[in-house]
Amino acid sequence: MAEKIQFFPLDATYRVQDGKAVINLYGRTADGKQICILDSNFEPYFYVIPKDSSSISEKLEKLRVENENEAAFVTKTETVAKKFLGKEVSAIKVYTNLPGSVPVIREVIKGWEIVDSTHEFDIPFVRRYFIDKNVTPLVLHQAEGEFITQKSRVAVFKADKVEQLSTDTLHNPRVLAFDIETYSPFDMSIDAEKNPILMLSFYGEGFRKVFVWKRFRTDIDYIEFVESESDIIEKFKETIEKYKPDILTGYFSDGFDLPYIKTRADKHKIKLDIGFDYSELRVKSGRETTISINGITHLDIFKFIKKIIGNTLETTTYDLNAVASELLEEKKHDVSLAELPDIWDNNHENLEKFCEYNLNDSLLTYNLAVKMLPTIIELVKIVGIPIYDVNRMGFSQLVEWFIMKQAPQFNEIAPNKPHYNEVQQRRLHTYQGAFVYEPRPGLYKDIVVFDFRSLYPTILSSHNIGPDTMDCACCRDTAKAAPDENERHWFCDKRKGFIPILIEDLITRRMRIKEIIKEEQDEKFIFLDARQTSLKLLANSFYGYLGFFGARWYSIECARSITAWGRFYIHKVIDKAKKEGFIVLYSDTDSVFLTLDGKSKKDAESFAEEINLELPGLMELEYEGFYPAGIFVSAKMGPFGAKKKYALISEQGTLKIKGFETVRRNWSLIAKDVQEKVLDIILREHATEKALEYVKSVVNDLRNKRVPMEKVVIHTQLQKDILDYAAKGPHVAVAQRLINRGKSIGAGSIIKYVVTQGNDIIRNRSKLPEEVKEGEYDADYYINNQVIPAVERIFNVLGYKKEDILEMKEQTKLEGFF
DNA sequence: GGCTCCCGGGG
DNA sequence: GTGTACGGGAGCC
Numbered sequence: 126m127a128e129k130i131q132f133f134p135l136d137a138t139y140r141v142q143d144g145k146a147v148i149n150l151y152g153r154t155a156d157g158k159q160i161c162i163l164d165s166n167f168e169p170y171f172y173v174i175p176k177d178s179s180s181i182s183e184k185l186e187k188l189r190v191e192n193e194n195e196a197a198f199v200t201k202t203e204t205v206a207k208k209f210l211g212k213e214v215s216a217i218k219v220y221t222n223l224p225g226s227v228p229v230i231r232e233v234i235k236g237w238e239i240v241d242s243t244h245e246f247d248i249p250f251v252r253r254y255f256i257d258k259n260v261t262p263l264v265l266h267q268a269e270g271e272f273i274t275q276k277s278r279v280a281v282f283k284a285d286k287v288e289q290l291s292t293d294t295l296h297n298p299r300v301l302a303f304d305i306e307t308y309s310p311f312d313m314s315i316d317a318e319k320n321p322i323l324m325l326s327f328y329g330e331g332f333r334k335v336f337v338w339k340r341f342r343t344d345i346d347y348i349e350f351v352e353s354e355s356d357i358i359e360k361f362k363e364t365i366e367k368y369k370p371d372i373l374t375g376y377f378s379d380g381f382d383l384p385y386i387k388t389r390a391d392k393h394k395i396k397l398d399i400g401f402d403y404s405e406l407r408v409k410s411g412r413e414t415t416i417s418i419n420g421i422t423h424l425d426i427f428k429f430i431k432k433i434i435g436n437t438l439e440t441t442t443y444d445l446n447a448v449a450s451e452l453l454e455e456k457k458h459d460v461s462l463a464e465l466p467d468i469w470d471n472n473h474e475n476l477e478k479f480c481e482y483n484l485n486d487s488l489l490t491y492n493l494a495v496k497m498l499p500t501i502i503e504l505v506k507i508v509g510i511p512i513y514d515v516n517r518m519g520f521s522q523l524v525e526w527f528i529m530k531q532a533p534q535f536n537e538i539a540p541n542k543p544h545y546n547e548v549q550q551r552r553l554h555t556y557q558g559a560f561v562y563e564p565r566p567g568l569y570k571d572i573v574v575f576d577f578r579s580l581y582p583t584i585l586s587s588h589n590i591g592p593d594t595m596d597c598a599c600c601r602d603t604a605k606a607a608p609d610e611n612e613r614h615w616f617c618d619k620r621k622g623f624i625p626i627l628i629e630d631l632i633t634r635r636m637r638i639k640e641i642i643k644e645e646q647d648e649k650f651i652f653l654d655a656r657q658t659s660l661k662l663l664a665n666s667f668y669g670y671l672g673f674f675g676a677r678w679y680s681i682e683c684a685r686s687i688t689a690w691g692r693f694y695i696h697k698v699i700d701k702a703k704k705e706g707f708i709v710l711y712s713d714t715d716s717v718f719l720t721l722d723g724k725s726k727k728d729a730e731s732f733a734e735e736i737n738l739e740l741p742g743l744m745e746l747e748y749e750g751f752y753p754a755g756i757f758v759s760a761k762m763g764p765f766g767a768k769k770k771y772a773l774i775s776e777q778g779t780l781k782i783k784g785f786e787t788v789r790r791n792w793s794l795i796a797k798d799v800q801e802k803v804l805d806i807i808l809r810e811h812a813t814e815k816a817l818e819y820v821k822s823v824v825n826d827l828r829n830k831r832v833p834m835e836k837v838v839i840h841t842q843l844q845k846d847i848l849d850y851a852a853k854g855p856h857v858a859v860a861q862r863l864i865n866r867g868k869s870i871g872a873g874s875i876i877k878y879v880v881t882q883g884n885d886i887i888r889n890r891s892k893l894p895e896e897v898k899e900g901e902y903d904a905d906y907y908i909n910n911q912v913i914p915a916v917e918r919i920f921n922v923l924g925y926k927k928e929d930i931l932e933m934k935e936q937t938k939l940e941g942f943f
Numbered sequence: 944g945g946c947t948c949c950c951g952g953g954g
Numbered sequence: 955g956t957g958t959a960c961g962g963g964a965g966c967c
Binding site for chain 1: 946947948949950951952953954
């Protein structure tokens with residue numbers, strides 16, 4: 126007797142049962158219960174394109190590879206008519222007994238004489254399921270089948286059929302944020318093997334809690350005392366089990382909190398079996414550690430913010446305080462964590478503020494997650510991949526999986542990922558990027574800014590650029606080639622390519638939403654706005670994707686053609702602006718800055734209208750705005766276009782600065798201090814001269830040896846054992862000296878050093894702080910390699926040069942002279 | 944100029 | 955897991 130249930134899928138895993146792969150689809154039912162849906166109606170497969178198809182199917186079907194305990198074999202084959210980059214091919218769809226058999230079988234047959242190529246053999250089974258079964262995470266689905274009994278934390282439903290029911294979306298998944306504080310003496314590297322977790326906080330809807338294992342007097346109701354660190358870990362499990370979140374979120378929890386908890390749990394021999402199937406939290410360490418839990422989506426909100434929306438933020442660092450300040454206008458509590466170990470050991474009565482701090486971090490994390498969720502949800506729906514994966518993907522991956530999801534509709538077989546050699550080859554190929562009109566540095570008045578709305582996506586779509594439409598035989602003599610100075614490529618006039626179709630769809634969907642959005646308010650606005658943002662993010666990434674060496678659909682010719690058209694159109698705007706009497710200040714990739722030079726804002730607006738009459742397809746020049754004043758510096762070219770460096774003041778008086786870096790932690794305090802102070806003076810007080818004078822005074826202090834030693838100490842962490850270093854940096858040389866003295870120094874130790882005066886190379890002048898007397902530091906080094914680089918870019922943007930900052934040097938000399 | 948190393952986030 | 959992983963700056967040679 127088949128039953129029907131409605132649910133929102135969140136993620137999936139698969140497991141092998143009775144020699145067959147079963148998809149475990151985790152989600153929440155329409156009436157709010159967590160559930161696991163089993164679907165065994167999906168078989169693993171990959172594609173083979175044969176040179177000669179006469180006998181290959183029989184040969185394949187006989188194929189069987191015996192391993193120690195398992196056999197990999199082909200279960201059946203189908204001959205299918207597919208396309209590969211627009212060309213018709215006859216392919217063989219090879220089904221195997223298990224997902225794991227795919228790479229095994231493929232490895233055997235890829236060398237066969239009659240095999241031309243093999244494809245789609247490296248697609249994770251679960252992703253294949255989402256694509257092929259048209260299951261989109263977070264969207265309402267219906268399953269037919271029956272509930273069964275199975276060891277599980279949630280109800281298990283065995284489905285005969287799963288299908289999408291509507292476009293209803295799980296907009297309010299249950300989110301639980303958490304954060305830990307650990308015992309970590311200042312100046313020592315964080316060490317999960319040695320140091321315990323002290324407290325753990327949670328924040329969810331109507332729920333807040335801090336667990337801590339030392340007692341003190343407090344009136345705060347959310348603080349709960351436990352006896353030991355192992356109790357904290359038990360509470361971690363218990364809270365998740367009780368709260369039943371869809372999403373467990375942390376800030377850098379892939380890299381810190383969860384690995385730390387796992388290490389400590391192992392020490393106490395506690396199983397973190399919080400998966401719906403009682404499986405343990407899984408740590409996957411590679412380049413970047415990732416942590417997953419079966420059934421619960423682990424969202425590392427830091428990762429999403431840094432990778433996906435980082436570039437759109439003003440802040441250049443992504444620590445919780447900076448990000449929360451900008452996105453939420455909320456800050457971390459101002460407590461000194463360096464004091465925590467001592468207070469923990471000797472002064473428990475003062476632990477309360479750390480508990481509040483701990484809770485606040487969870488609160489900020491929760492708020493960030495909730496704020497980002499609409500965008501994440503929309504990306505998930507567009508790309509068709511679960512939150513967990515979208516969370517960890519960069520732009521090229523998002524584009525690639527978006528195309529992978531759509532490819533079957535065009536009957537296209539995916540190209541393979543490039544191999545190592547191929548990647549090396551591709552890396553060598555560079556190409557001409559965007560056009561940059563270098564500004565004359567200085568202060569200007571009455572600036573108007575124009576930019577092309579989504580320049581590269583609209584070029585891609587308007588000129589039908591894609592690997593399957595390039596250099597077609599049918600348009601060889603008729604099509605207009607991209608205006609590239611070095612090579613000639615044209616794109617089909619008769620047949621639309623599938624990448625332009627996808628892009629056009631993204632752009633027009635976004636335009637429609639932007640139209641609707643004008644009338645919408647409240648909640649609906651948030652989701653629509655998130656959707657248009659996501660569509661834009663994705664569309665903008667296609668160009669970079671085509672030129673990305675790791676891409677399946679890599680085509681440097683397409684990328685080159687796009688930038689060629691980009692240069693063509695921006696030149697067109699510049700030429701016309703000059704002809705009409707505007708003064709061109711600056712132009713970079715898709716934007717043009719002009720001064721009115723006596724003309725009106727209205728003249729500028731009609732200028733854009735005239736341009737737009739001549740543009741093809743979806744291309745459009747927008748009037749971005751008017752600025753009473755601004756300062757420009759020359760832009761530096763990156764591999765994929767130019768980086769913007771300018772500062773503008775809007776009519777409302779807000780300062781817009783683009784493009785400078787902040788210092789890293791292996792810099793001296795003096796450099797950090799100066800940068801922080803300068804930013805503060807400029808951004809808060811708008812007093813450039815004052816900032817400059819401040820830097821000059823610091824330079825002067827350095828020169829006159831008035832800066833205390835603690836401010837010139839540089840901290841660098843040894844990444845590996847000292848013997849493993851091929852190149853000896855200053856910190857390695859200092860570490861060597863420490864070892865010679867019998868200190869135990871190894872990977873993870875933090876080396877402190879001061880660069881002293883002399884003519885030798887830096888590492889030979891780097892000494893331990895205790896070896897150095899006050900004032901023995903090399904003033905020139907700290908001025909030129911620390912302080913100046915930390916502030917130079919800031920002053921450049923505001924029209925000052927390095928020499929201006931150093932001017933005091935001359936004056937000092939003069940003073941000395943008199 | 945090429946090679947090598949470090950950082951980020953977290954405490 | 956049918957799978958891979960970054961990118962920029964500084965110092966040394």
